[in-house]
Amino acid sequence: MEFGLTEEQTMLQQSIDRFLQTNCPLDRVRELTEDGAVHDTETWQGLTDLGVTGLIAPEQYGGLGMSLLDAMLVQEMLGRHVTPVAFTATSVLAALAISRAGTEEQKASWLPGIADGSLQIAVALSEQSGARDNAGLVFEDGTLSGHVLFALGAPEAQVILVNGPDHSLFAVQADAPGVERQALRSIDDTQVIAEFSFSETPATQLQADQALLDQLVDAGRVMLAADTLGAAQHMIEKAVDYAKDRKQFNRVIGSFQAVKHMCAEMAAELEPCRSLVWYSAHAFDDIPDESRLLACHAKAHLAEVGRFVARTATEVHGGMGFTDLMGLHYWFKRIGFNRQILGSPERAREDAARIQGWI
Amino acid sequence: MDLAYGPEYQAYRQQVRDFLESSKEHWPLRSGLGKPNAELRRWQSMLIERGYTARTIPKEYGGYGGEPDILKSRITAEEFTRAGAPGGLAGQGVSMLVPTLLDMGTDEQKQQWIPKTLSGEVLWCQGYSEPGAGSDLASLQTRATEDGDDFIINGQKIWTSTAHEADMIFCLVRTEPDAPKHQGISYLLFPMDTPGIEVRPLNTMTGLAEFNEVFFTDVRVPKSSIVGERGQGWLVANATLKHERGMLGDPNTAGTRLSLIIKLMQEETVDGSSLMENPVLRDRLLRLQSQVLAMQFNGLRLLSSSIKGESAGIARLIVKLQGCELNHQLAALAIDCYGELGILYHGSPRLRARGNWQRQYMFDLGLIIGGGTAQIQKNIISERGLGMPREPKPASPAVKSMAGS
Numbered sequence A: 001m002e003f004g005l006t007e008e009q010t011m012l013q014q015s016i017d018r019f020l021q022t023n024c025p026l027d028r029v030r031e032l033t034e035d036g037a038v039h040d041t042e043t044w045q046g047l048t049d050l051g052v053t054g055l056i057a058p059e060q061y062g063g064l065g066m067s068l069l070d071a072m073l074v075q076e077m078l079g080r081h082v083t084p085v086a087f088t089a090t091s092v093l094a095a096l097a098i099s100r101a102g103t104e105e106q107k108a109s110w111l112p113g114i115a116d117g118s119l120q121i122a123v124a125l126s127e128q129s130g131a132r133d134n135a136g137l138v139f140e141d142g143t144l145s146g147h148v149l150f151a152l153g154a155p156e157a158q159v160i161l162v163n164g165p166d167h168s169l170f171a172v173q174a175d176a177p178g179v180e181r182q183a184l185r186s187i188d189d190t191q192v193i194a195e196f197s198f199s200e201t202p203a204t205q206l207q208a209d210q211a212l213l214d215q216l217v218d219a220g221r222v223m224l225a226a227d228t229l230g231a232a233q234h235m236i237e238k239a240v241d242y243a244k245d246r247k248q249f250n251r252v253i254g255s256f257q258a259v260k261h262m263c264a265e266m267a268a269e270l271e272p273c274r275s276l277v278w279y280s281a282h283a284f285d286d287i288p289d290e291s292r293l294l295a296c297h298a299k300a301h302l303a304e305v306g307r308f309v310a311r312t313a314t315e316v317h318g319g320m321g322f323t324d325l326m327g328l329h330y331w332f333k334r335i336g337f338n339r340q341i342l343g344s345p346e347r348a349r350e351d352a353a354r355i356q357g358w359i
Numbered sequence B: 001m002d003l004a005y006g007p008e009y010q011a012y013r014q015q016v017r018d019f020l021e022s023s024k025e026h027w028p029l030r031s032g033l034g035k036p037n038a039e040l041r042r043w044q045s046m047l048i049e050r051g052y053t054a055r056t057i058p059k060e061y062g063g064y065g066g067e068p069d070i071l072k073s074r075i076t077a078e079e080f081t082r083a084g085a086p087g088g089l090a091g092q093g094v095s096m097l098v099p100t101l102l103d104m105g106t107d108e109q110k111q112q113w114i115p116k117t118l119s120g121e122v123l124w125c126q127g128y129s130e131p132g133a134g135s136d137l138a139s140l141q142t143r144a145t146e147d148g149d150d151f152i153i154n155g156q157k158i159w160t161s162t163a164h165e166a167d168m169i170f171c172l173v174r175t176e177p178d179a180p181k182h183q184g185i186s187y188l189l190f191p192m193d194t195p196g197i198e199v200r201p202l203n204t205m206t207g208l209a210e211f212n213e214v215f216f217t218d219v220r221v222p223k224s225s226i227v228g229e230r231g232q233g234w235l236v237a238n239a240t241l242k243h244e245r246g247m248l249g250d251p252n253t254a255g256t257r258l259s260l261i262i263k264l265m266q267e268e269t270v271d272g273s274s275l276m277e278n279p280v281l282r283d284r285l286l287r288l289q290s291q292v293l294a295m296q297f298n299g300l301r302l303l304s305s306s307i308k309g310e311s312a313g314i315a316r317l318i319v320k321l322q323g324c325e326l327n328h329q330l331a332a333l334a335i336d337c338y339g340e341l342g343i344l345y346h347g348s349p350r351l352r353a354r355g356n357w358q359r360q361y362m363f364d365l366g367l368i369i370g371g372g373t374a375q376i377q378k379n380i381i382s383e384r385g386l387g388m389p390r391e392p393k394p395a396s397p398a399v400k401s402m403a404g405s
């Protein structure tokens, strides 16, 4: 019995932290994303070398077959360093979808590429938590038509997994006839989202059902919560460091109680979130009865606490927090992005009410 | 993470369920922190016998003598909450003094006080705060002067919960008036019927007299009643405070309240529809549920790290602040769910839940203040947890001259 991380998990997290700190610092993120969001292939290669891209893919296909908790710890570090790589889409959501709902042939053709980092898959699940602008697909004569919004995944993705009508899931080749990709530009240039439209596009179906789609949404929500956890933790550390350094009225501003209390409130709100996110990731694999509810709560609660930390940490920095120079806004925006994707907190809580049979 | 409920735990869960089912006629009606009646004490002993309370306290001191086990603790809490069953005794003696004595008491003190405290035979009160020493507790001035084998105590305590019913007090007094203020304090245990003690109840906003003023005039106490070293009372007091803060922020209290509110919202109606159908109230409920879950998991993490002997750092420092505020918000939601019915009190017709939610909403504010105010908690979190600069200390006059004035 233990509530906490294993030594290996702590080491995994530390090694990714170090890798990102050295190889993908803010200066690099800034430079890469100057004209909008990208997927940083060099950092991706480094992560592949660390074994991260194959974390979820099963061992028989070259992956490590590890748990969502392990993946969550990776995503937390990606959030901490606002890293522009599409880890969740390919390595988590696509890996889960294909290994759980793919035919043998589908598994054999995609999972090894996920594991060795050579394949990028975009994942369009957004309509599971509400269709905007009449998004949706029809499936007729083996082809898909329509459009889907807010797909996650690298611009160069070779395959697109899309949620179709009647709880279905399809795989579409990105270069198939009738596929059009339109980048959507969000506040956050460190995460890629796009809209796909299809016109009589050939598609192969996976053996999905609503339960599988729910699992994918749950996994996605836990990963977004983890990303916010890492980003918010970083913002608190930045605020505390700044407050210990910056002087006004001949004293460090961190000696003003108003500033100390802002920092204490951020820490007091965020620290219990860590246990909530750990537990929700653990439940995904090991306590399936609780998994759906916990994913909703992790997503919704981290969205709320993340927003509070993002604005408060910025305030602690005064004018400097507001500048592009300081770059704190990268974390602010990342947290803002995570809040809305795969269900705003209100939506996730509404799902939680339904899961508990309250409505 | 290893939270798998093996067969042993499923059996344990069933055992707790069966016990709660079969023991309904023993459930005490009255609970609270005052002097336990026979019914409460019988319940307490039934719980100790099965390890549902005082689980890890050694048998020789009247506990169950079990190994710490986070899953069993969690199962117990879950099943008691689910059944709506009253828990064990949780006054200042059981929750604060007992763990302090286990850490710092002599064998004799442990044997003399822990069994009687756990059983509810002896009720304790906590004599820390004084009129001039609240948040700045270390400036306390109640004096204990030596006289042979005794101390003679003079001074006054205030806000002393349950002092009017208590058998014993654990009390902070100044024994070394010339020492710096944190080093001159001692921690004493003595009976409340010692000559020279006068207790005057203070009514509180809830309408009950939950705490008191306590006056000491030449109260003679043997020197052997000291816990820890003379002049080291501040250390002992802080150990107690740590347990107090854990108790006040206990996430299981919030868990129990949350289940009651869920039931309330499913059963109460307005304009003929259940309150659960109101999306605004439901969203508030769900926001609080997120927080309750986060605090419960935070609690499991703390339990796990204390079993391993690790410090959980900030995760522990935030419990009092977050837990008390959360309880307060839960009571607030319950009142808002009741709407006009929510203002009823004093045994009014149409009163719901015996007026508990209003009482708790008020009393929680007391708990946000007591045990170290929210602001003091934030000072602690920022200074000890985040390493921010300490409060500048104004040059304070020597305690001696303060005491003399």
Ligand SMILES: Cc1cc2nc3c(=O)[nH]c(=O)nc-3n(C[C@H](O)[C@H](O)[C@H](O)COP(=O)(O)OP(=O)(O)OC[C@H]3O[C@@H](n4cnc5c(N)ncnc54)[C@H](O)[C@@H]3O)c2cc1C
Pocket (backbone or CB within 6 Å): A257, B125, B126, B127, B128, B129, B130, B133, B134, B135, B136, B158, B159, B160, B161, B162, B210, B211, B365, B366, B367, B369, B370, B371, B372, B373, B374, B375, B376, B379, B391
């Ligand atoms: C219901 C209840 C039960 C209690 N039971 C007991 C008991 O059994 N035994 C016992 O000994 N005591 C008890 N207390 C007393 C409690 O510990 C004190 O009330 C508490 O420590 C605050 O002290 P104070 O009331 O003197 O307030 P003050 O210290 O005067 O505080 C007033 C305000 O000033 C703020 N403040 C003070 N210092 C600072 C600072 N450094 N930085 C920022 N803000 C500051 C406080 O946060 C508060 O908002 C109880 C209190 C309550 C409400």
